Amino acid sequence: MAVTGDETESAATGDLPAYQLRSPNSSLAQSIVMAASPGAMQSPSSQHAEEITRKREVRLMKNREAARECRRKKKEYVKCLENRVAVLENQNKTLIEELKALKDIYCHKAE
DNA sequence: AATGCTGTACGTCAGTGAGG
């Protein structure tokens, strides 16, 4: 199992995760620029645009965390299944041995 | 050392079902 560098990446690049550094014209980067720019008076249409951008960011952030959680749950589920396989394989082995022993007893009686 | 391959984690988009 390879350990990825993704979790150590933010340490290597300051404190921003890689996905925030990658695309220079992402909506996030744009919105940061928008928020930082000293736009004093804003027209209703630009306010509306900003609201849309903000909503999008919130949605993306929520979805990002949902995806993380979803993957975590999936990994846990797979681990459970693997455990179950191991248990069932052991049970199967035990039952096969038990059957073999019973067959032996039966054969000796028949003689 | 350079390069290609593989596995892992991530973010985003699009589709879907549940609840209000």
Next chain:
DNA sequence: CCTCACTGACGTACAGCATT
């Protein structure tokens, strides 16, 4: 009908390993 959370699919970045 709308909104929200969940999830599969896709593309991307990166690390580690093998080969040249």
